[in-house]
Amino acid sequence: MKSKNRKYKSRIRSIQLTGFVMFLLVLFVSVSLFWRGLFDVNAQQLKEYRYCQPDIILPMRGQILDRNGKILAQSREAYTLHCNPQEMDNPELFINQIAPIVNFDEQIALSDLKKAISNTERKDAEIFKKMNESQMERIKKLVKNSSICNYNFVIDQKREYPKRYLAASLIGWVGDDKTGLSGLEYSYNNILAGIPGRKVYNRSFSGNKVPGSEEIIQPPIQGDTIVLAIDEKLQSKVESILEMHVERWNAKGGTVIIMEPKTGEILAMASNPSFDLNNGGEFILDSDFSNKAVSMNYEPGSIFKSITAASALELGVVSPEDEFECEGQIWVENKQIQCMFPHGIQKMTDYMRNSCNVALAQVGMKMGIRLLDFVEKFNFGSLYPLNLLGQESGILPSRDYYSDLEAANVSFGTSISVTPIQIISAYAAIINGGDLMKPILIKEIRDSNGKIVNSFKPEILKKIISTETSKEMVSILQNVVQNKYGCSNAKIKGMPVGGKTGTAKKVTNGQYQNDKIICSFIGFFPADEPEYLILVSIDEPHPYGDAYGSTVAAPAFKDISEWIIRIGQNNVSN
Secondary structure (H helix, E strand, C coil): CHHHHHHHHHHHHHHHHHHHHHHHHHHHHHHHHHHHHHHCHHHHHHHHCEECCCEEECCCCCCEECCCCCEEEEEEEEEEEEECHHHCCCHHHHHHHHHHHHCCCHHHHHHHHHHHHHCCCCCCEEEEEEECHHHHHHHHHHHCCCCCCCEEEEEEEEEECCCCCCCHHHHCCECCCCCECCHHHHHCHHHHHCECEEEECEECCCCCECCCCCEEEECCECCCEEEECCCHHHHHHHHHHHHHHHHHCCCCEEEEEEECCCCCEEEEEEEECCCCHHHHHHCCCCHHHCCHHHHCCECCHHHHHHHHHHHHHHHCCCCCCCCEEECCEEEECCEEEECCCCCEEECHHHHHHCCCHHHHHHHHHHHCHHHHHHHHHCCCCCCCCCCCCCCCCCECCCHHHCCHHHHHHHHCCCCCEECHHHHHHHHHHHHCCCEEECCECEEEEECCCCCEEEECCCCEEEECCCHHHHHHHHHHHHHHHHCCCCCHHHCECCECCEEEEEEEEEEECCEEEEEEEEEEEEEEECCCCCCEEEEEEEECCCCHHHCCHHHHHHHHHHHHHHHHHHHCCHHHHC
């Protein structure tokens, strides 16, 4: 019995001893950890560090190039100065010193800074944006020994347009948030913008980034590059010629489109007035600076007569030899349709050259509703697959109220609204053998390594007229210019030219404005094998009493054409 009690007490002592040893071990470890937590600096920092949410890494936006690789839009690395406005002893001195470095308005900068200072809770403010590296280095030297206690530069991007005014309404503009807001920058934003990357890093509880802790978990992918069909040299010359003729006639503005009729490629697309893309935010909401080539809805006037003539020939309603009499006027449903003077008996070459409203009205009435059918077939009243912001579809007469009067009016380009891109595309079909081509603005899309990821080849949207009708129309339109009584202002020595003039009153609130007109000329050369098709439309020339398509727009067409011929056609389109 005593032996059992001794064994039991021995076990109790062993358990107690083991427990005591374990207690001492735990106490030692706890004291060690506590001691390190109080006095070990590295351990203290590790306690404070926390993992942050991923930050976005902006990708570099893709370029916009002309057909020959000339840069029209590009992005480069830029820098934005951030600082704590509450720590600035002399904000005015700071602004006065830095503003000249970044070419910024001192009053605007000072006003923005004072607003930031007035918000006592604001510890971080963007002071100057979009600086280049040289400007950043100069500011660093300036503020190195200043009273700014907490400043830093954040890497940013700046969109640059080295050609400034060139094709401004077509190219468009990018906002501060790196998103395209107008033109091709908007329409192709998803392609140009690229794919953002992500980075993570540790930051202390005080908000400071832990040095060396940044880790890129997903690199950004640079945006693709867009290659236009536009030729930069031609575009520049077209814009200068357009501006010259707009100023000569004290006009409101105008537009020029140059297209290869066989392919649909657009070699130039100009709108006047233009603007500096590097300050584009001031203009993108102003309709005066829109891309008139696709957004200007207007009655085309006599340039539309070619659509009527081609449609009538294709239908067999008239032949080139059929004769129509013009006594200077004709009455249709109690409305008088007039010409400037009687033209007498005319065949198609005559009434097209004379731009005779009376004869075309008779042709239109013979066609009836079939004229409207062909107008729609030529894609009037519909958008083109151009992916351009602001493109209009035009306005056609209602079929429910279509009558002889509507047919007569439409035949010579009234009671209908079109856009310049619709007119030039229709003419391309008339002179290229009858094929309505898809207008091509974008030739290629390339990735950041220059590899072509998409290319856009000529595409026939539909067959409109026969080859025979097309040949007949080319001959008729050549007579409009080359005949001794033709449009002399469009004639080019040594080069056969075809074309058509147009002068139309503008409509405001449903009423024709006698003092507001649009003068147009559309022409092509060489006439026997058209390679260039050029549309010129000039808006509200003054004095309007002397302004016609032949006097206002045809000379601009001639200036552009002679420049193309002079520098060599291959230098433009190849």
